Amino acid sequence: MGNKIFSILLGLAFVGSAQATDITERLSVPEGFSIKPYALNVDNARQLALSDTGIVYAGSRQAGKLHALIDADKDGQAERQVLIAKGLNLPSGIAFKDGDLYVAEVERIVRFKDIDNKLDKAEMEVVFDQLPDKRHHGWKFIRFSPQGDLIIPVGVPCNVCAEDPEFGLLYSLDLKSKKATTIARGVRNSVGFDYHPRTGNLWFSDNGRDMMGDDIPPCEINVITEDGQHFGFPYFHGGTIADPEFGKGKNISDYVQPALNLDAHVAPLGIHFYTGEQFPAKYKNQLFVAEHGSWNRSKKAGYRVMVASIEGDKVTGYTPFITGFMENEQTYGRPVAMVQMPDGSLLVSDDYANAIYRVQYNKK
Numbered sequence: 001m002g003n004k005i006f007s008i009l010l011g012l013a014f015v016g017s018a019q020a021t022d023i024t025e026r027l028s029v030p031e032g033f034s035i036k037p038y039a040l041n042v043d044n045a046r047q048l049a050l051s052d053t054g055i056v057y058a059g060s061r062q063a064g065k066l067h068a069l070i071d072a073d074k075d076g077q078a079e080r081q082v083l084i085a086k087g088l089n090l091p092s093g094i095a096f097k098d099g100d101l102y103v104a105e106v107e108r109i110v111r112f113k114d115i116d117n118k119l120d121k122a123e124m125e126v127v128f129d130q131l132p133d134k135r136h137h138g139w140k141f142i143r144f145s146p147q148g149d150l151i152i153p154v155g156v157p158c159n160v161c162a163e164d165p166e167f168g169l170l171y172s173l174d175l176k177s178k179k180a181t182t183i184a185r186g187v188r189n190s191v192g193f194d195y196h197p198r199t200g201n202l203w204f205s206d207n208g209r210d211m212m213g214d215d216i217p218p219c220e221i222n223v224i225t226e227d228g229q230h231f232g233f234p235y236f237h238g239g240t241i242a243d244p245e246f247g248k249g250k251n252i253s254d255y256v257q258p259a260l261n262l263d264a265h266v267a268p269l270g271i272h273f274y275t276g277e278q279f280p281a282k283y284k285n286q287l288f289v290a291e292h293g294s295w296n297r298s299k300k301a302g303y304r305v306m307v308a309s310i311e312g313d314k315v316t317g318y319t320p321f322i323t324g325f326m327e328n329e330q331t332y333g334r335p336v337a338m339v340q341m342p343d344g345s346l347l348v349s350d351d352y353a354n355a356i357y358r359v360q361y362n363k364k
Helices: 018-026
Strands: 003-005 009-012 033-040 048-050 056-058 066-070 080-085 093-097 100-104 109-112 123-128 150-154 169-173 180-185 193-195 202-206 218-224 260-264 268-273 287-291 304-311 314-322 335-340 346-350 355-361
Touching: 018 033, 018 355, 033 056, 048 093, 048 335, 056 093, 180 202, 180 218, 193 268, 202 268, 218 268, 260 314, 287 335, 304 335
Parallel strands: 268 335
Antiparallel strands: 003 123, 009 080, 033 355, 048 056, 056 066, 066 080, 093 100, 100 109, 109 123, 150 169, 169 180, 193 202, 202 218, 218 260, 268 287, 287 304, 304 314, 335 346, 346 355
């Protein structure tokens, strides 16, 4: 497996950037909330992870970088950025467990042991290298299950193509035995999932296929209630829309229906069940969804953070939470993923503005 020591670049991230300040000032949150920069100039910030000591880690996609963000004085803004690694293969997904930081590249999972104490001498080791090497939908979001397995998605290497046993899956990986169990099939490209704090079921976002028009098919939010369920791709989109090439002769009842159909092409990425005490009670155990935004519509859609109201495994509402990332067809930012801080505030990454925002509720 071998080790590789990455060079470390230390630097300060200041909140005074005019561009990022302007973006933050454009963003709107519900009454009683505020949104401010947590860190700026975080190149291509994607999934976030929080260590036990309060260091926030950020993956990236095309930038190939891994950052650490340090708020030493606990004022809600990171004063220091550390570039831990560069030259990685689409390291979008990261997860922290037992002092170690796990990073998903396209074809493998790597680990930085005791990362909080080794920022200046970060040492990488490969822990699993049996993933497909296709870069199309090859970037990943990862998360540990309550049982300690690492959940890994494998998106399909296409817009739409015939079902392949290597792709369109969610895996549960036992890191000790290296045994991978398929927990969901028929998943086009999931870049976000979280466990419901009460039911324990895994919810995940899925990006719908392209080239069927502006308004179909919908993107999806799904929930796994049994391991191995099939969620329809490439045969059905949004649960009931038959694919013109692959849907013929297939039966809708053979596949799991989405928990929620979103607008077409909004590209839901990170999702997060809020479990903190800072936000008003109506947000407790509700699902935050980062709609990254369309690239393939005649008029843009998405570019916002939403809240799905959940009762059990049913969605009862879907309302905006952060808006202003896009206005009059002009893109200012694209939300990606969230992490909840110990005080109950919420961090939101933005890979377009290279920023991470902190949302807090200002109690009266």
